[in-house]
Amino acid sequence: xxxxxxxxxxxxxxxxxxxxxxxxxxxxxxxxxxxxxxxxxxxxxxxxxxxxxxxxxxxxxxxxxxxxxxxxxxxxxxxxxxxxxxxxxxxxxxxxxxxxxxxxxxxxxxxxxxxxxxxxxxxxxxxxxxxxxxxxxxxxxxxxxxxxxxxxxxxxxxxxxxxxxxxxxxxxxxxxxxxxxxxxxxxxxxxxxxxxxxxxxxxxxxxxxxxxxxxx
Ligand code: G3P
Numbered sequence: 001x002x003x004x005x006x007x008x009x010x011x012x013x014x015x016x017x018x019x020x021x022x023x024x025x026x027x028x029x030x031x032x033x034x035x036x037x038x039x040x041x042x043x044x045x046x047x048x049x050x051x052x053x054x055x056x057x058x059x060x061x062x063x064x065x066x067x068x069x070x071x072x073x074x075x076x077x078x079x080x081x082x083x084x085x086x087x088x089x090x091x092x093x094x095x096x097x098x099x100x101x102x103x104x105x106x107x108x109x110x111x112x113x114x115x116x117x118x119x120x121x122x123x124x125x126x127x128x129x130x131x132x133x134x135x136x137x138x139x140x141x142x143x144x145x146x147x148x149x150x151x152x153x154x155x156x157x158x159x160x161x162x163x164x165x166x167x168x169x170x171x172x173x174x175x176x177x178x179x180x181x182x183x184x185x186x187x188x189x190x191x192x193x194x195x196x197x198x199x200x201x202x203x204x205x206x207x208x209x210x211x212x213x214x215x216x
Pocket of ligand 1: 006026027028130132133164165166184
């Protein structure tokens with residue numbers, strides 16, 4: 001399972017963009033607003049930092065507006081920009097039209113199996129189910145991911161499943177166990193994936209023992 005970083009913060013992206021296991025970035029209008037930049041300027045700067053897929057979300061709600069923004073965003077760095085579209089009728093229509101123009105898409109705000117099915121059928125490159133927001137509201141996110149993966153495999157849909165709204169290391173592990181293609185992980189959780197108390201204590205004791213044999 002691939003890992004992306006879910007942020008618009010440049011320092012966070014800089015820290016992880018050269019590490020071997022982070023392959024892309026996802027953003028949304030709220031993450032960009034937190035950084036106090038315009039949507040387009042933020043995407044331009046992120047595109048200079050990282051070479052993998054970068055999901056950049058449209059803010060228009062009508063089809064023509066979405067298509068216009070999609071073309072603009074995609075032109076920033078055609079080899080990397082993935083246009084993020086909302087899970088609405090217009091968003092899915094834009095998704096199908098952009099597929100015909102060979103512009104990759106990520107249909108976001110997916111909370112049900114039927115929504116994922118519509119994204120698959122609309123030729124989405126990626127679909128983003130939101131785990132944390134489901135769990136926060138009393139739904140079972142693991143069950144949804146299991147079902148989406150099963151339907152994708154039943155019919156051989158090429159759409160990649162990006163698990164989003166990740167809140168914990170356990171979420172990441174669950175996504176991998178259930179066969180998701182990608183988890184997009186916030187910085188706070190990404191930094192926790194590597195650490196384990198037994199790794200830390202093991203490193204300390206190896207370092208101490210290595211010191212003892214330094215002059216042997
Ligand atoms: O990029 C979408 C997403 O990951 C949102 O996460 O934490 O706002 O539910 P959150």
